[in-house]
Amino acid sequence: MVFVSQLLGSLGRLAMFLIEEVGEMGLLAQRTAGQLFRMRPDSVAVQMIRFGIRAIPIVALVNLFVGMIVAVSMSEMLRTLGVINWTSRVVAVSVTRELAPLMTAIVMSGFAGAAIAAEIATMTVNEEILALQVGALSPVRLLVLPRMIGVCMMMMCLTLIAMVLGMLGGWIVGTVLLDIGSPTYIEANNDAVKWLDIPKGLVKAFAFGMIVTLVACRQGFKAEGGALGVGRATTSAVVISICLIIFANLCFAILFNWTLAGP
Amino acid sequence: MSDDPQNVAGHSPPRPGAPALPPSYDPAHTAYLPATNAQVVVQTENLIKRFGEKTVLNGINLTVRRGETLVIMGASGCGKSTLLRCLLGAHPPDEGSVRLFGQDMWSLMPPEMDAVRKRFGTLFQSGALFSSMTVGENVALPLKEHTDLSQDMIDLMVKVKLELVGLREAEDLLPSQISGGMAKRAGLARAIALDPELLFYDEPTSGLDPIMTGIIDGLIMDLARTMNVTSIVVTHDLKSAFRVADRMVVLNEGRVVAEGMPHEIKGHPDPFVRRFIQGPIEAKTAIYPKSALDKGPGG
Numbered sequence A: 001m002v003f004v005s006q007l008l009g010s011l012g013r014l015a016m017f018l019i020e021e022v023g024e025m026g027l028l029a030q031r032t033a034g035q036l037f038r039m040r041p042d043s044v045a046v047q048m049i050r051f052g053i054r055a056i057p058i059v060a061l062v063n064l065f066v067g068m069i070v071a072v073s074m075s076e077m078l079r080t081l082g083v084i085n086w087t088s089r090v091v092a093v094s095v096t097r098e099l100a101p102l103m104t105a106i107v108m109s110g111f112a113g114a115a116i117a118a119e120i121a122t123m124t125v126n127e128e129i130l131a132l133q134v135g136a137l138s139p140v141r142l143l144v145l146p147r148m149i150g151v152c153m154m155m156m157c158l159t160l161i162a163m164v165l166g167m168l169g170g171w172i173v174g175t176v177l178l179d180i181g182s183p184t185y186i187e188a189n190n191d192a193v194k195w196l197d198i199p200k201g202l203v204k205a206f207a208f209g210m211i212v213t214l215v216a217c218r219q220g221f222k223a224e225g226g227a228l229g230v231g232r233a234t235t236s237a238v239v240i241s242i243c244l245i246i247f248a249n250l251c252f253a254i255l256f257n258w259t260l261a262g263p
Numbered sequence B: 001m002s003d004d005p006q007n008v009a010g011h012s013p014p015r016p017g018a019p020a021l022p023p024s025y026d027p028a029h030t031a032y033l034p035a036t037n038a039q040v041v042v043q044t045e046n047l048i049k050r051f052g053e054k055t056v057l058n059g060i061n062l063t064v065r066r067g068e069t070l071v072i073m074g075a076s077g078c079g080k081s082t083l084l085r086c087l088l089g090a091h092p093p094d095e096g097s098v099r100l101f102g103q104d105m106w107s108l109m110p111p112e113m114d115a116v117r118k119r120f121g122t123l124f125q126s127g128a129l130f131s132s133m134t135v136g137e138n139v140a141l142p143l144k145e146h147t148d149l150s151q152d153m154i155d156l157m158v159k160v161k162l163e164l165v166g167l168r169e170a171e172d173l174l175p176s177q178i179s180g181g182m183a184k185r186a187g188l189a190r191a192i193a194l195d196p197e198l199l200f201y202d203e204p205t206s207g208l209d210p211i212m213t214g215i216i217d218g219l220i221m222d223l224a225r226t227m228n229v230t231s232i233v234v235t236h237d238l239k240s241a242f243r244v245a246d247r248m249v250v251l252n253e254g255r256v257v258a259e260g261m262p263h264e265i266k267g268h269p270d271p272f273v274r275r276f277i278q279g280p281i282e283a284k285t286a287i288y289p290k291s292a293l294d295k296g297p298g299g
């Protein structure tokens, strides 16, 4: 009983902490939106290359494996039911609808979120952020805005790549290991993909990109205490953004599956 | 300002044809007191700043007039940087007021606040160079963001400012590739990029060798003398403090315990000030009381 109450207590504290952080992030988002029209395309491009182009290999690899995992783990059940050809359908639906946006976001919370948090936290403890502020140079405009736009755009592109690679992973398993003919597999795959799932996935990717950058920037700005503080900011940025991404994903699942489509 | 009749009785500016020095004046020092009616640039009234339970600044009153160099001294951790940040408008005061150029920063809207911020420059303790940019780009940033100058003009200005601090050859280096002293000089070049009327320096010479200290002190004095910049220098380096100051204040336990011309501070009766200025001599007697010395070693 003591253990349970302790667990509930720490869960409650975590929830309160997350709610407070979300409030602060909301303010940051508002201030960022206020600077939107003063955006510099070249600085956005730099961030898109840093966090987008360079993330393609890792995002592709992870999602290829995820597609393969789904195909392998579903195959036994589908074979028992006598519908092994449905492997492609299961993979296509789960990848496009949930797994590609989610896995991409989680990879990016490490790839981009940790990097942004460490970068901004270092600037905070080195008085660089203070130097920007007292020099009338808005850190929100110069640092947050290009990172947010860059990450959100690239998150959508990466999610598209992830969807393709996830289905490719399923196809490899299906044709090589499960002996499903390639034309059969592709036909069932294309039949199963709901094309509306793709824009829905992109909406999610955009939202996850916002979460990753807002969390990372917020943790970076509030860092204090030298190198130790930078480490703490990086860790909490990754932990908080994964929690919020999963929670946001649940909200999207309810919205897209029940509210928009009807129960 | 030297033409001001009210200043004749005070202290002489380092200008040709200056009036004779008063008898109490330290002739080695070239400080001058601005006319009492010179424009007030920075003013605090009963400034109080707390962090949680701890009161770091406990009622600071300062007035800095155009053209003078004020040195703020005090032991490490006594709140010098905090005071500087309050003056800069980076920390809101808990009580009292801070006025820069006659305006209370915390009553201004962000665009007006930025307008005030463009009028002063700041050299941070660590230099605070933007680590992702080269030295040249650091100096160019304020010019690029706050002026309409063409790229060619900006490049030229950057070269001029870097030349002034003796860093022409470091223009294309990253902050991680230069030494601490160079980082401070580069920070100074960035601080003066927009030709500010007012400059804040946070421990400009701490951690530097004597030669570099001399160079930085020289830069501070040159800027004050040749460009009539108002300067506020925070330091615990006595030698450089006495070298650059027109006027000094000493902080202790959140209050100003002494204020005056350098020679007045040197002869100040306050026990803390005397200990601060003659630190090492008294420290010896504190560590080895006479009775202990009389007994001899091992006694």
Ligand SMILES: Nc1ncnc2c1ncn2[C@@H]1O[C@H](COP(=O)(O)OP(=O)(O)O)[C@@H](O)[C@H]1O
Binding pocket: B051, B056, B074, B075, B076, B077, B078, B079, B080, B081, B082, B083
């Ligand atoms: N952001 C802060 N939060 C809490 N305490 C602070 C903060 N900044 C400074 N302090 C405290 O205020 C005191 C004065 O610090 P500071 O102004 O940096 O001293 P110094 O005179 O060495 O520049 C220190 O005891 C420090 O612990």
Ligand SMILES: [Mg+2]
Binding pocket: B080, B081, B082, B125, B202, B203
């Ligand atoms: Mg300090």
